[in-house]
Amino acid sequence: MGEWAVKADASKAKALAGQKKYYYVFFTATRDEARGKGLCSEGIRKMQKIAARDGLPLWLEATTERSHQIYAKLGFEDVDEIVIGKGTANPDGTACQGGPGVTAYSMIWWPSKS
Numbered sequence: 001m002g003e004w005a006v007k008a009d010a011s012k013a014k015a016l017a018g019q020k021k022y023y024y025v026f027f028t029a030t031r032d033e034a035r036g037k038g039l040c041s042e043g044i045r046k047m048q049k050i051a052a053r054d055g056l057p058l059w060l061e062a063t064t065e066r067s068h069q070i071y072a073k074l075g076f077e078d079v080d081e082i083v084i085g086k087g088t089a090n091p092d093g094t095a096c097q098g099g100p101g102v103t104a105y106s107m108i109w110w111p112s113k114s
Contacts, residue, residue, distance in 0.1 A: 003084045008061060011080040011106040016057065023051045025060040028067070040067070044074050052111035062105040076107040 016022060025047060028040050051058040061082070062068035072078070085093070086101035093102050 004082070007080075007082045007084065008106060011082060012059060015059070015079040015106065015108045019057060022057045022059050023047060023054075025058065040070055041074060044071070048074070048109060048111070051109070055111060057111070058109040060107055062107055063102075068105045068107075071107050071109075074109070076109045079106040079108055081105055 025044065028043060030039050047058055058076075060071065060076070062071050062076075082104045083101040084104075085099065087098060088095060089101050090096040090099045091102060
């Protein structure tokens with residue numbers, strides 16, 4: 001997790017450029033049987049309304065290609081592609097000598113750009 005925190009914090013600092021207040025979507029998940037029904041998008045839209053009301057950006061890290069696509073459709077912009085465990089892990093996080101690592105995407109949404 002130390003490798004993740006350093007990279008995510010650097011990405012956040014770059015994107016926020018001195019902005020001290022922001023909302024952070026730490027975690028979203030949908031049960032397999034409920035996927036594809038728009039539940040994640042609905043929850044994110046609610047957060048966007050709150051962030052827009054307060055004039056604050058909304059930050060998150062997409063940890064799958066599927067979530068990355070969902071957030072992009074909701075107006076989030078890519079900041080960085082973060083890879084951890086390069087050389088020691090597969091994309092799913094399982095240990096693997098010489099593996100490509102786990103990829104995530106840091107993303108930001110600005111209320112003034114919506």
